[in-house]
Amino acid sequence: MMHKNIVVIGNGMVGHHLLEHLMAQSPDVNVTVLSSEPRLAYDRVHLSEYFSGKSAEELALANEAQYKQWQVDVLCGERVVSIDRDSKTVQTEHGKRFTYDELVMATGSYPFVPPIPGNDQEHCLVYRTIEDLEAIQASAQHATVGVVVGGGLLGLEAANALRQLGLQTHVVEFAPQLMAVQVDGAGGSLLKSKIEELGVKVHCSKATENITSGNQRRYKMCFSDGETLETDLILFSAGIRPHDELARACDLDVGERGGIVIDNYCRTSDANIYAVGECALWQQRVFGLVAPGYQMAKVVAKRLLEEGSEEQFSGADMSTKLKLMGVDVGSIGDAHATTPGAQTYTYENQPLGIYKKIVVSEDRKTLLGAVLVGDCGDYDTLLQYMLNRIELPSAPEALILPMSDAAPSLGVDALPDTASICSCHNVSKGDVVAAIDGGACDLASVKNCTKASTGCGGCSALLKNLVDSTLEQRGLEVNADICEHFAYSRQELYDIIRVEGIKQFDELLDRHGNGLGCDTCKPAVGSILASLWNDYVLKEEHLPLQDTNDTYLANMQKDGSYSVVPRVPGGEITADKLIVLGEVAKKYDLYTKITGGQRVDLFGARLEQLPEIWAELIDAGFETGHAYGKSLRTVKSCVGESWCRYGVKDSVSMAIFLENRYKGLRAPHKIKMAVSGCTRECAEAQSKDIGVIATENGWNLYVCGNGGMRPRHADLFATDLNDEGLIRCIDRVLMFYVRTADRLQRTSVWMENLEGGLGYLKKVVVDDHLGVCDELEAQMDDIVGTYQCEWKTTLENPAALKRFRQFVNSDEPDESIQFVRVRDQISPADKTECVKAECITETEMA
């Protein structure tokens, strides 16, 4: 095996992707990475999320541990200053020299700053790196007005960032419209009006002549039409330029307007040097998206490992779908209808703010391109038509007309094996089918082994369809029956119980099931009955359905003892109540721990002690905390504006309100919430099922996040809501989750499996697409109105209390529950320690 030295210059997204490919295929290859940036590769596509609370660590794609494991030498802050092609060495600014057998340039690009006099002042910034973002954040602290120069895709993202920083935001564009590359004039003007509705001022056809000092604000921008605009901060986002300086200096071929010339193998004019990503020029084009860069990386990785590999880069589809400030924008193929003979169909709905256009070939048989603004629902289907040259229906307009029955939803079966399903990771239909034939038999494992739908996630609905359909064809259709006793899924059982008004498990079993039921269907039905009718869960007919913890309204620990968690809404607690918790813990000698949900957990209670303990807690004004239930757990909060210097709203009051509203709601799984009083997000709302973050203008609602074993960042569902709007949204989202989720499915997994994903959920909850919102709200009102503290009810109910005995025929305790003392508190004793425990007890008594 030959060990050649590979040197990679640059550690951006594409450079990192190259390493991933190399390591996956040949872990023992020698690679040195030289990066001029201070940190390892991170996700620049989602850079704007830095301002909505994502940290640099969260954006990171790579970490040192990973590189160490790969045995890749990576040097950050080590700018390469020259390449000597004869001796095959590169030299860094610190004078270090590295020899290579093969060199890969992944140097990326830099933002183009138009040559406007005054463009080099302190608060004239660009938007590309985390360091840029830090500079923007610092500059914005004492600023009121911000201007973005450039109304393209990145410019609008930058504008959104300024808006989130609380600046009055302007966009200045030289062209007569926004996003001139991706959308046409009509789409551009709709986009403009939608963005202006959000408070961003858009100035098109404006050429900036110079930037001087301002009167009210830091700077004054003077335009060629004589108008002026005062601002504190200017962000240039007028396109990118390839970093090709090194290539120029060593006489590699570069394009007239920049870019390192590469062939189909991504080889530069020197056969031992490759270039990938935004620094490369292929057939006179620089690709400013990450997907083509990834494809180049893949080609080069193959080539470096297999001499004479025939894998080639063959260009990339530049279609894009994105959300700019909440506005859906999609652009496919020949959006401007430049193909000779091209015909167009247009649909515009001004009241709803929707614009759609398709561009078709002269013979109207194939789709050439499309523009979508305000609604990207048709994007996936249109993209497949275009990429796979699928023959159009005789009336192509049906593809974009609303409520058109003729609209043929393109079945996945119609797609050829080469059809691209996931463009981020370049996964074709054939790859997915091969994965299934290779043993992946559900969506999650297909995602895992193909990486499909793990990039932007735009293809998740399509992927699910394809997986389902392929499994079905293979006769592998996943049996959705909940268990052997009912030939129905949880959702079907929910509908049956709701529609037939079934109130008891036995009734359901007689009508629709067989056998006695089991520990799968019983708790599931118990939960459904509680969600629908909200009866006391320990009623005689419901008690046998409850899971272990619900049966005793406490959490069983490994030794058979229980923990007790009273509700502390919003994590706010008086000193008196805190003292009560302490006194109860002391009296019953309970192990005491603060939970992550801002309350207190008391461990080590024996079954027969639970009613006594709860009587004391309820006397002191506590309620059950439902820590045992598949139901709302806690609503975590920060102190918010009442105390915090940065808070903009009263997060604690909102958290208490939400906790009191939703406490007791039984759901397919537990639900956690949080409310943060500002975008610093101290309550960590974006890792919760329901997360609320205060803004200057209202509340931002995040949904379906999760911490724990499978962390998932919550999706931004709605922005700037008032109190009432917020609660209505949460009511509907929660109730729709209760209705449609699988058993024991957290909201995060529910969302990932929801066909149509976030967009669909918005349609249902915001647009009332299914016409069920009134019902969902009424059901929630009913649940809220029939809330009871289960412990209070239990204490008043002698029949229910009967079960809280260790033995029905003796008052003795369970002698196998024994504790030792660790750090001054009890801890369950191992069986071997029980003897020791006795000694300790004796010593203490002595």
Added chain:
Amino acid sequence: MGMKQWTHLCKTSDLVKDSGVCALMENTQIALFYLSRPKPQVYAIDNFDPIGKANVMSRGIVGSLNDEPVVASPLYKQHFSLIDGQCLEDEGRQIAVYPARIQGGDVQLSMAIAE
């Protein structure tokens, strides 16, 4: 095997329909389950969960798997047959089963372990 010796354990009013309770019999913890279907029947097994190693079996959910009455351990959810105590997920695990019956208002148990 000789005649079974039936011993009074508790009252039928101590049982909970389609669920379990625990009774003490000469220092042995007995989990008692009262199933109302297909016909009312009381089952008795050791209360000790041999996998979770705690006295908790009486707190498990009862039901049937392939028509065999079972209880699921409340700790790690393995199923044990109420007829012969066999663990359905682990062939090597078994729980002791005791003959039990209802006589009038009394629940009676025979400590001679069933074959």
